[in-house]
Amino acid sequence: MNSDHTIYDSASKISPAIDELREAFKYRELVYQLTRRDILTRYKRSVLGIAWTMLNPLGMMLVLTFAFSKIFRFETAGSYSTFVLSGLIVWNFFSQTTTACMNSLVWGGGLFQRIYIPRATFAISSMFTGVVNWLFSLVPLLAIILVIEKNLPWTVITFPLVLLLLIAFSLGVGLLLSAMGIYFPDVVEMYQIILTAWMYLTPIIYPETVVPDQFLWVFKLNPMYYFVKLFRYAVLDGELPASADLVPAAAFSLVVLVVGWVIFSYKSKEFAYRA
Amino acid sequence: MEPSDHTAAIRLENVSVAYRVPHERIGTLKEYVIRWAQRRVKYEKFLALHNVSLTINRGEIVGLIGHNGAGKSTLLKLISRVLTPTSGRVWVCGKVAPLLELGAGFHPELTGRENIYLNGAILGYTRREMDQKAERIIDFAELGEFIDAPIRTYSSGMWARLGFAVATDSKPDILILDEVMSVGDEAFQRKSEARMRSYFEMGATILLVSHNMDTIEKLCTRAVWLDHGVIKSAGSPQETILEYRGMQLA
Numbered sequence: 001m002n003s004d005h006t007i008y009d010s011a012s013k014i015s016p017a018i019d020e021l022r023e024a025f026k027y028r029e030l031v032y033q034l035t036r037r038d039i040l041t042r043y044k045r046s047v048l049g050i051a052w053t054m055l056n057p058l059g060m061m062l063v064l065t066f067a068f069s070k071i072f073r074f075e076t077a078g079s080y081s082t083f084v085l086s087g088l089i090v091w092n093f094f095s096q097t098t099t100a101c102m103n104s105l106v107w108g109g110g111l112f113q114r115i116y117i118p119r120a121t122f123a124i125s126s127m128f129t130g131v132v133n134w135l136f137s138l139v140p141l142l143a144i145i146l147v148i149e150k151n152l153p154w155t156v157i158t159f160p161l162v163l164l165l166l167i168a169f170s171l172g173v174g175l176l177l178s179a180m181g182i183y184f185p186d187v188v189e190m191y192q193i194i195l196t197a198w199m200y201l202t203p204i205i206y207p208e209t210v211v212p213d214q215f216l217w218v219f220k221l222n223p224m225y226y227f228v229k230l231f232r233y234a235v236l237d238g239e240l241p242a243s244a245d246l247v248p249a250a251a252f253s254l255v256v257l258v259v260g261w262v263i264f265s266y267k268s269k270e271f272a273y274r275a
Numbered sequence: 276m277e278p279s280d281h282t283a284a285i286r287l288e289n290v291s292v293a294y295r296v297p298h299e300r301i302g303t304l305k306e307y308v309i310r311w312a313q314r315r316v317k318y319e320k321f322l323a324l325h326n327v328s329l330t331i332n333r334g335e336i337v338g339l340i341g342h343n344g345a346g347k348s349t350l351l352k353l354i355s356r357v358l359t360p361t362s363g364r365v366w367v368c369g370k371v372a373p374l375l376e377l378g379a380g381f382h383p384e385l386t387g388r389e390n391i392y393l394n395g396a397i398l399g400y401t402r403r404e405m406d407q408k409a410e411r412i413i414d415f416a417e418l419g420e421f422i423d424a425p426i427r428t429y430s431s432g433m434w435a436r437l438g439f440a441v442a443t444d445s446k447p448d449i450l451i452l453d454e455v456m457s458v459g460d461e462a463f464q465r466k467s468e469a470r471m472r473s474y475f476e477m478g479a480t481i482l483l484v485s486h487n488m489d490t491i492e493k494l495c496t497r498a499v500w501l502d503h504g505v506i507k508s509a510g511s512p513q514e515t516i517l518e519y520r521g522m523q524l525a
Contacts, residue, residue, distance in 0.1 A: 116356035184304035
């Protein structure tokens, strides 16, 4: 009467990580629908709509350009504005998507207690929403690079590779945070503090060259250091990614994503026990 | 998979569900870490279900009865896959339609049509399936041209009708009903009852929770009485209800 895929067995021997992967794929239409919902509802009611997504990093850029190129004076190869904007855009993607991942589970969790949905669909769809928003914020960046630097390096075509690694890394972090946020809502608050500290420890508003040599190894343990650097190679410096940066970035992405996915899928069975 | 003698739709084998209730409510990670360092994290186990074994065959209409907090909802949650058992095994064959949450996940800013697709995806349907269902659903929900208006403009009756229409559009193998539904006005109630009845006749397996013993006696082929997480008795509706009532009087 029924094909095998409609059988549910709680004692199934399949590992939860594989099972969650399979279920998330089965519910891919839900991922699409949730992403569509989040993007539509965000822009439907706001007058400026999509412009907000672009204005936020631009505003930051103006303030920081004033503060750090007129007052503190950082030496950067090109203009400071494009330098700081490109860094901020990478950072914003990471901080916004990881926070959104966690929020969608912690606050949208009510649905899980009423109906079965593979838990990862929420995290994945907030990631896709982030990617769409991010692509919008890329438009002003590329425009400003063209205006200020008068040309756009051809290496810009390699940025999807950077984006892919960044998505994998952010999703891994988002899943880990979600697994914790379900148990302890204060993780959401704590993460905001960590994010601020983390941002200042990443060469985003200052160039790597001001970091004293003896501290450089600390920076190399920071995954975000590589993503920011790779992105600037692509859109500003016109260099192809060096393997010294690409390999650690890919390794961090892969490890964090796999660890995040496994922990999340093991823990997700308990989510409904949390009232 | 192995436990498939071909008639079973649902099998529970020694299923227990234990909620861990902390002695004191620990709400934050900070508190938890402090308590853990002081070795003061203690939990009490609350058994919502204790060693429950039950087999429900295809086409059966089973009524669950018992006091509030006896574990009826927990049992339904296990079967609809919302909860994983703490121990034991839950085995379900077929597509489950949980009619506990009609219109779960509806978003007020989206139109009725958009919400049909969203809700359909939550219920696990693919795009292609929803394309086939959409017109039938709109028809059944009697929403007319409102279907392309955001559902924040809907009355609560329209909202419920749409939710019911999406959830019951195609015959599920297993239908889960918590309390007897009353959706919309009288005419729509008759229509929804007719649809339910046609699914009974088409051989869907039904699980029903109700405090109304007449409903259980009228509809069900079997009744299961849960008390404090244990099955007290199971059998013909009349006898089980009699026992249940006797217990209440004693």
